[in-house]
Structures are given as structure tokens and as C-alpha cells.
Amino acid sequence: MIALNFKNIDELKDMHYKAILSHVNAHLTPKDIASLYANVITLPGFEGYPAKYNAKTDNYTWLKEFILADFNTLKKWVAICATKLRFQQFKTIYLTKFSNGYDNFVDTENTYNAYVLLEKMDISVCPYCEHEFFEIVEIDDVKRRTCEFDHFFPKGDANYPALAMCFYNLVPSCIPCNRLKKTRSVTASPYSSDIEKQSFLYPDLEIGVNMETVKQEDCCVQFHAMGDMVVNEKTLALEQRYAHLAPNIYHLLKKRQQYPEEKLEEMERLGINTKDQLLLDFFGNPREKAKGKELHTKMKQDLIGY
Incomplete structure (x- = not known):
């Protein structure tokens, strides 16, 4: 992935x-x-x-x-x-x-x-x-x-x-x-440069929904696989293995709704901190730094674009 x-x-x-x-x-x-x-x-x-x-x-x-x-x-x-x-x-x-x-x-x-x-x-x-x-x-x-x-x-x-x-x-x-x-097939290799473009992770929620009205258990990740990743998802049961992350997804989406880009830019103008530092404080390392070192960076990027 x-x-x-x-x-x-x-x-x-x-x-x-x-x-x-x-x-x-x-x-x-x-x-x-x-x-x-x-x-x-x-x-x-x-x-x-x-x-x-x-x-x-x-x-x-x-x-x-x-x-x-x-x-x-x-x-x-x-x-x-x-x-x-x-x-x-x-x-x-x-x-x-x-x-x-x-x-x-x-x-x-x-x-x-x-x-x-x-x-x-x-x-x-x-x-x-x-x-x-x-x-x-x-x-x-x-x-x-x-x-x-x-x-x-x-x-x-x-x-x-x-x-x-x-x-x-x-x-x-x-x-x-x-x-x-084991010896079953997967068709998307991590050595293929386009592997990250062949999947998208998302919660089955309405666009723009108020996270205050959402239950944690409703935030299970959906794994949309494309191309070669279709076989990988099935063979490795990826969506099923992510099922218990609903609380993590809920808190991530809720925090992102509380701190959208406009809010972060306003906080920067008020001198609270730089936008980059605020992103780091609220959401951890950006994907370009975290990939290969931290879990679920693809999921975080797909969910909140970071």
C-alpha cells in the first residue's frame, strides 16, 4: 500500500x-x-x-x-x-x-x-x-x-x-x-511506483457531516481498491484489519473539522504559532516525513489530506 x-x-x-x-x-x-x-x-x-x-x-x-x-x-x-x-x-x-x-x-x-x-x-x-x-x-x-x-x-x-x-x-x-x-497472489508490488494511487481509504459518512453527531462505531474505514490493489485487498484482508480503527478515525476527522485550513491560518495570523507547527501539534508528522516510519499514513492522508 x-x-x-x-x-x-x-x-x-x-x-x-x-x-x-x-x-x-x-x-x-x-x-x-x-x-x-x-x-x-x-x-x-x-x-x-x-x-x-x-x-x-x-x-x-x-x-x-x-x-x-x-x-x-x-x-x-x-x-x-x-x-x-x-x-x-x-x-x-x-x-x-x-x-x-x-x-x-x-x-x-x-x-x-x-x-x-x-x-x-x-x-x-x-x-x-x-x-x-x-x-x-x-x-x-x-x-x-x-x-x-x-x-x-x-x-x-x-x-x-x-x-x-x-x-x-x-x-x-x-x-x-x-x-x-503464503503462495497466493498479490498483484500490486510496493516496488511499483503507482501502488499508492490504486487505493483510497474513507469512512462511509455524508460529505460535510457534523462530526459531533457521528458515533465512533460509524467511522469504520472503507477500502476502495483499484487496479492491482483489488487482489491485494482481498488476499490480505486489508479492510477487515482496519475495522478496529473506528475511534482513531473519529477523533482524526473531528479534530480536522475543528481545525480546517482557514482556522489554522487565522491562528497563525493571531501569532499563536505557524501553520506548519499547528498541523504538527494537532495531527502529527506530515506524510512525507512519516511514511515508512509510522502506521496508517496513507489512511491519514486520504482522510484529511495531510
């Missing part, structure tokens, strides 16, 4: 690719690498690579192009050549190294795994639902995470195990979303 636009995206991708390259060089035999190469170059976009692998001249550009392929390229591969995405090497890396505890690492330098990527992404809420926080906690001196990396295109053996370590197939996800999704 929120787009993943990381400011440090180049750093994230570089770190991800170099860790996988380190693993490939350290743990795969020349025969394994040749087999991996043969599988990758059958995909659209790799037509310029020679059919026969040559270890002496290999600079691993094929590996980088595969691992860092953008979301639209992954979507194209899944649509037109799904059976070519069944090779297992990257799924093995994911299960045994990347996502196998905080003290297992992909690279030989022992610096990179799911915990490190999540920390570097610097995101605190689930982009699928914006309804759950991410945390890394410590229990009995062992780090645990309350989030997972969802494979937008499932990594199951009968699905797309080859994409298990592709950067744009790894979506930081809360456990509820990942468990609800």
Missing part, C-alpha cells in the same frame, strides 16, 4: 549483489557456476551472452543483471517463461544463509543477511498494509525479528525458486501479511 522508494537504493543493491557474488565465488564449484550461468542466459534480456560459459573471461555481469533485475523485468519473466525459473541455487542461499537467523551470513566476510538488509532499508512498517510495525528484539541473547521478507513471486519449487534472492522480489513484510499471502 506504500511505495518502497529507498533514498539509498544504490547502496542497498550494491551490498546485496556483492554478498551474493562473494557466496558464489566461495561456495559454488566451477561446474555449479556454469550451470547457473546456463540457466540465467536462457531468460529474455540475456541474448548477448555466449552460449558456453567461460570462467577465464567471466566478470559476472550476467549475475548482477539477474539479481538486480527491476520489478517489471521479473514480472515479464514470470509471465512468459515461468518454467525457466525453477533452478534452485538462489533458493538454497535464501534458506541456508540469508534468512536463517541473525548469525548466518551470505558473504564470506560475514556481514550480510536479512537482518542487515532490513536495518539498512530503514523502514519500520509493513508496506503491504502499513498496519504493523517491524521490530528486531532480543530474547535470551538471541535476536529475533517480527517481520519477514516476502517473495512477491513465490519461491516454492513449483513457482519461481530462481527469484528467491532477486532484490526486487524481496519485500519487507509483517508476519500477518506474509502468512495471509
Whole structure:
């Protein structure tokens, strides 16, 4: 429901690719690498690579192009050549190294795994639902995470195990979303820039209604999904999961009715405070600052435009 636009995206991708390259060089035999190469170059976009692998001249550009392929390229591969995405090497890396505890690492330098990527992404809420926080906690001196990396295109053996370590197939996800999704489809990816335009959250209230006459329980959010978000809403039960927020919505709408733009501008003219500071005091951080850090910023923006 929120787009993943990381400011440090180049750093994230570089770190991800170099860790996988380190693993490939350290743990795969020349025969394994040749087999991996043969599988990758059958995909659209790799037509310029020679059919026969040559270890002496290999600079691993094929590996980088595969691992860092953008979301639209992954979507194209899944649509037109799904059976070519069944090779297992990257799924093995994911299960045994990347996502196998905080003290297992992909690279030989022992610096990179799911915990490190999540920390570097610097995101605190689930982009699928914006309804759950991410945390890394410590229990009995062992780090645990309350989030997972969802494979937008499932990594199951009968699905797309080859994409298990592709950067744009790894979506930081809360456990509820990942468990609800499992291997079922969602069609809107947080790596798609237009995902935020495909939903609108609103209460089923009359326009201009006096909030003093409204009951809290009547402020349940309605989730209007469009395009690819229709499947996401159904699969992840988004509207149902927002149902208990009626009191929050009620108080937000009531306060916004008490302090419309004209009132805030008047208070600024009277010298009470600046409009921006008043907005912050009454409604918290604006979305451009809160997105990825606080819950329900899409809902707040849709409800009160802030």
C-alpha cells in the first residue's frame, strides 16, 4: 500500500549483489557456476551472452543483471517463461544463509543477511498494509525479528525458486501479511511506483457531516481498491484489519473539522504559532516525513489530506 522508494537504493543493491557474488565465488564449484550461468542466459534480456560459459573471461555481469533485475523485468519473466525459473541455487542461499537467523551470513566476510538488509532499508512498517510495525528484539541473547521478507513471486519449487534472492522480489513484510499471502497472489508490488494511487481509504459518512453527531462505531474505514490493489485487498484482508480503527478515525476527522485550513491560518495570523507547527501539534508528522516510519499514513492522508 506504500511505495518502497529507498533514498539509498544504490547502496542497498550494491551490498546485496556483492554478498551474493562473494557466496558464489566461495561456495559454488566451477561446474555449479556454469550451470547457473546456463540457466540465467536462457531468460529474455540475456541474448548477448555466449552460449558456453567461460570462467577465464567471466566478470559476472550476467549475475548482477539477474539479481538486480527491476520489478517489471521479473514480472515479464514470470509471465512468459515461468518454467525457466525453477533452478534452485538462489533458493538454497535464501534458506541456508540469508534468512536463517541473525548469525548466518551470505558473504564470506560475514556481514550480510536479512537482518542487515532490513536495518539498512530503514523502514519500520509493513508496506503491504502499513498496519504493523517491524521490530528486531532480543530474547535470551538471541535476536529475533517480527517481520519477514516476502517473495512477491513465490519461491516454492513449483513457482519461481530462481527469484528467491532477486532484490526486487524481496519485500519487507509483517508476519500477518506474509502468512495471509503464503503462495497466493498479490498483484500490486510496493516496488511499483503507482501502488499508492490504486487505493483510497474513507469512512462511509455524508460529505460535510457534523462530526459531533457521528458515533465512533460509524467511522469504520472503507477500502476502495483499484487496479492491482483489488487482489491485494482481498488476499490480505486489508479492510477487515482496519475495522478496529473506528475511534482513531473519529477523533482524526473531528479534530480536522475543528481545525480546517482557514482556522489554522487565522491562528497563525493571531501569532499563536505557524501553520506548519499547528498541523504538527494537532495531527502529527506530515506524510512525507512519516511514511515508512509510522502506521496508517496513507489512511491519514486520504482522510484529511495531510
